[in-house]
Amino acid sequence: MADSCFESDPDFCPECGTILPLPGLEQHVACHKCGFQISVHAFEGTEILSEVVFNDPDSLRATLNMEDEAREPNGPEVDRKCSRCGHEGMVYHTRQTRSADEGQTVFYTCTSCRHQEKEDS
Ligand SMILES: [Zn+2]
Numbered sequence: 001m002a003d004s005c006f007e008s009d010p011d012f013c014p015e016c017g018t019i020l021p022l023p024g025l026e027q028h029v030a031c032h033k034c035g036f037q038i039s040v041h042a043f044e045g046t047e048i049l050s051e052v053v054f055n056d057p058d059s060l061r062a063t064l065n066m067e068d069e070a071r072e073p074n075g076p077e078v079d080r081k082c083s084r085c086g087h088e089g090m091v092y093h094t095r096q097t098r099s100a101d102e103g104q105t106v107f108y109t110c111t112s113c114r115h116q117e118k119e120d121s
């Protein structure tokens with residue numbers, strides 16, 4: 001008869017060896033037999049959970065830009081050579097920048113490789 005390994009078994013009362021109930025909402029688990037109490041934190045181990053917070057404005061802006069590029073290029077097509085792949089024909093759209101001094105910015109999107117160029121007017 002082989003010896004069984006009890007390492008993965010539920011916790012036992014260190015006082016009398018009775019199987020302890022599973023920890024619930026209580027802060028302590030009490031042995032049914034002898035009343036020995038163990039803090040539920042003993043069941044949680046020593047793992048420290050770190051919370052990653054995504055509130056960095058730069059990463060947020062990067063996400064917005066990605067969504068922007070994922071959009072299908074639509075708009076009037078102009079005879080403009082893509083500086084990236086050499087394809088003739090780019091779709092352009094204009095966008096008003098926040099600063100009035102900078103005026104309008106024209107964005108060109110290559111219909112072949114989706115490369116984007118911008119030109120301030
Ligand atoms: Zn006990």
Ligand SMILES: [Zn+2]
Nearest residue numbers: 082085110113
């Ligand atoms: Zn291109």
